[in-house]
Amino acid sequence: MTSSAKRLGALALAATAFVAACGGGTAATSPSAAGSSAAAGASTGAAASGVAGPSACVDGSITTSGSTALQPLVDAAGKAYTAACPKSTISVQGGGSGTGLTQVLQGAVQIGESDVTAESKLKPDEASQLVDHVIVRQGWVMVVNNDVTGVTSLTTQQATGIWTGTITNWKAVGGPDQAIVLILRPASSGTRATFKSVVLKGANEASGQALTEDSNGAVTTAVGTTPGSTSVIGFAYYQANKDKVTAVGLDGVQGSVATMLDGTYKLQAFGHMYSKGQPDGLTKSFLDYMMSDPIQKTLIPSLFYAPAQ
Amino acid sequence: MTSPAASLATTELGLRARLDLPRRITLLAAGVIVAIVLLLLVFITWNGVQLFVASGVPVAEIFSPTWQPDAGSGPTSFGLLPFIAGTLGVMAVAAVIATPLSVGLALFMAEVAPTWARRITQPAMEVFVGIPSVVYGWLGLTLLVPYLRTNLQGLGFTLGFSWFAGSLVLALMILPTITSISYDAFLVVPRDMRAASMALGTTRWQAIRHVVLPAAATGIATAVVMGMMRAAGEALAVQMVIGNRPVMPTGLTAPMTTLTSQITLDMGNTVAGEPWNQALWTMGLVLLVISFTFVVIVRRLAGRRIAA
Structure with missing residues (x-):
């Protein structure tokens, strides 16, 4: 009896610890893991193109968190800064746009990255405490499973039909006679919010007929392995997985840094870095560095983003 | 490195207090655990009811089968x-x-x-x-x-x-x-x-x-x-x-x-x-x-x- 009771208690404890560990792991590691794998690919690109450091160093230590779509860029920029300025530390974390905005508002981090504006997420009195720094334009691309042949571009109307569930077979848009499997990001993600406002003009996605995957990496895997599937992923993730998924243009325009810059490719949005109040010290120096030529002209195109201006 | 017994002997504690020490330590451990559990309960409950208290969502709404947290083209x-x-x-x-x-x-x-x-x-x-x-x-x-x-x-x-x-x-x-x-x-x-x-x-x-x-x-x-x-x-x-x-x-x-x-x-x-x-x-x-x-x-x- 006692041994049984003891074992039961130990098991319960172990189970709790296990569940707690898993829960925590999901929050912290899963987005950053997705980000860091892209960042790893990114940093080699940055090293190859030789990104110059900032013109003047400021010592100190800052932490940034937020959008996983922007994380590869901020991570590479942070590494380039600290490589030139060994006395400063810039720690770049993921967590999602909401996490970035919440943490910068609370003062837990000095910079919060977001795919969407603070005004769209926070209450007006909270958003007014943050200063917006538009640092980059980021693009997304619609991708389909490699077995969906003959669909090279969708019109806004066709894409809206697919995402809202009125078009359910690829035949209707010039593809094979195959059911469409829609894969969404969570409704709270910056990717989905951007797609919803730019392409769907606010119409609700048919989430009741779709699958939901929680990161660019998971979506890419799901589209690559699920016949007839389609979703939206960031440029950088598409470039890293060109053989696994097929890109589809929007309104006849294929997504690229060039078409983003000339404005013909619509599926793009500004990437924001927020500071609480006017930045100073290393925070200001790093934000200035993000707007400098080495980042805007060299690093950003190499990672498939487009300069902010 | 002194042995635990030696270090205990050199302290000012009386015999009774020394005998009591293990009991107090285990009591403390139990107390901490109970306190943590209680705090967790209070914290989760407090945050869990904010949807109804702070945002005014009727309690009955959570028993609806419709999950539409972003407004989009319809109500949340x-x-x-x-x-x-x-x-x-x-x-x-x-x-x-x-x-x-x-x-x-x-x-x-x-x-x-x-x-x-x-x-x-x-x-x-x-x-x-x-x-x-x-x-x-x-x-x-x-x-x-x-x-x-x-x-x-x-x-x-x-x-x-x-x-x-x-x-x-x-x-x-x-x-x-x-x-x-x-x-x-x-x-x-x-x-x-x-x-x-x-x-x-x-x-x-x-x-x-x-x-x-x-x-x-x-x-x-x-x-x-x-x-x-x-x-x-x-x-x-x-x-x-x-x-x-x-x-x-x-x-x-x-x-x-x-x-x-x-x-x-x-x-x-x-x-x-x-x-x-x-x-x-x-x-x-x-x-x-x-x-x-x-x-x-x-x-x-x-x-x-x-x-x-």
């Missing part, structure tokens, strides 16, 4: 019913799959197995416990989901991502829990009862079926409930294979969603204070209520076992 709706049904459903089917296997294995280990076989099965169980849940999810995503889609499409697994896939992965994960607790339940059945049964001329199977199993029944029930508790809290592995479709579960072959997977999907992208984020806390509170219910059931069962 924070219906949690799909997630509650999903959690309970995926958990129940996992228990149905895992229980016969686990109880069978426990019976084998307790009643049938020779010592050498027990030496293999017991460490095997421990290895099972040690595998991180993300690995189970990864295996499910790369092996199970494509297998269901390509080979069992005729049964309705058009996508592979499904309720059944989630339950199967969970069943594997709760197998060790149910097995080891029911194994203990079999061990505490007194040898005399088996001996008496055999003396009456029963075979070993008859003794197991009519004596050992009934005597261990409440223990097995406890094991199953503990396994289901574990299943309800699991997030990552399930999230990777169920497809996360936020509607009421429609069938074992269709995608569905759970409380835990929706919390992990949305928490990074919502900001503290918005109704959406508060709804996630409410989901956490619901999960807590579910797990509380199981604790109560386990305690009841344990009480019955002692009474018997």
Whole structure:
């Protein structure tokens, strides 16, 4: 009896610890893991193109968190800064746009990255405490499973039909006679919010007929392995997985840094870095560095983003 | 490096106080644990009710089957019913799959197995416990989901991502829990009862079926409930294979969603204070209520076992 009771208690404890560990792991590691794998690919690109450091160093230590779509860029920029300025530390974390905005508002981090504006997420009195720094334009691309042949571009109307569930077979848009499997990001993600406002003009996605995957990496895997599937992923993730998924243009325009810059490719949005109040010290120096030529002209195109201006 | 005894002797404490010290330390440990649990309860409950208190969402709305947290082209709706049904459903089917296997294995280990076989099965169980849940999810995503889609499409697994896939992965994960607790339940059945049964001329199977199993029944029930508790809290592995479709579960072959997977999907992208984020806390509170219910059931069962 006692041994049984003891074992039961130990098991319960172990189970709790296990569940707690898993829960925590999901929050912290899963987005950053997705980000860091892209960042790893990114940093080699940055090293190859030789990104110059900032013109003047400021010592100190800052932490940034937020959008996983922007994380590869901020991570590479942070590494380039600290490589030139060994006395400063810039720690770049993921967590999602909401996490970035919440943490910068609370003062837990000095910079919060977001795919969407603070005004769209926070209450007006909270958003007014943050200063917006538009640092980059980021693009997304619609991708389909490699077995969906003959669909090279969708019109806004066709894409809206697919995402809202009125078009359910690829035949209707010039593809094979195959059911469409829609894969969404969570409704709270910056990717989905951007797609919803730019392409769907606010119409609700048919989430009741779709699958939901929680990161660019998971979506890419799901589209690559699920016949007839389609979703939206960031440029950088598409470039890293060109053989696994097929890109589809929007309104006849294929997504690229060039078409983003000339404005013909619509599926793009500004990437924001927020500071609480006017930045100073290393925070200001790093934000200035993000707007400098080495980042805007060299690093950003190499990672498939487009300069902010 | 002085020995504990020496360091104790040099302190100013009297004999009584020294004798009391272990009692105080253990009391402190117990107090800290209870305080942490209480704080957690208060914190989760407080955050969980903010959806109703601060954002004015009617309580009845969470029992709606419609989850539409972003306004878009219609009004918002924070219906949690799909997630509650999903959690309970995926958990129940996992228990149905895992229980016969686990109880069978426990019976084998307790009643049938020779010592050498027990030496293999017991460490095997421990290895099972040690595998991180993300690995189970990864295996499910790369092996199970494509297998269901390509080979069992005729049964309705058009996508592979499904309720059944989630339950199967969970069943594997709760197998060790149910097995080891029911194994203990079999061990505490007194040898005399088996001996008496055999003396009456029963075979070993008859003794197991009519004596050992009934005597261990409440223990097995406890094991199953503990396994289901574990299943309800699991997030990552399930999230990777169920497809996360936020509607009421429609069938074992269709995608569905759970409380835990929706919390992990949305928490990074919502900001503290918005109704959406508060709804996630409410989901956490619901999960807590579910797990509380199981604790109560386990305690009841344990009480019955002692009474018997």
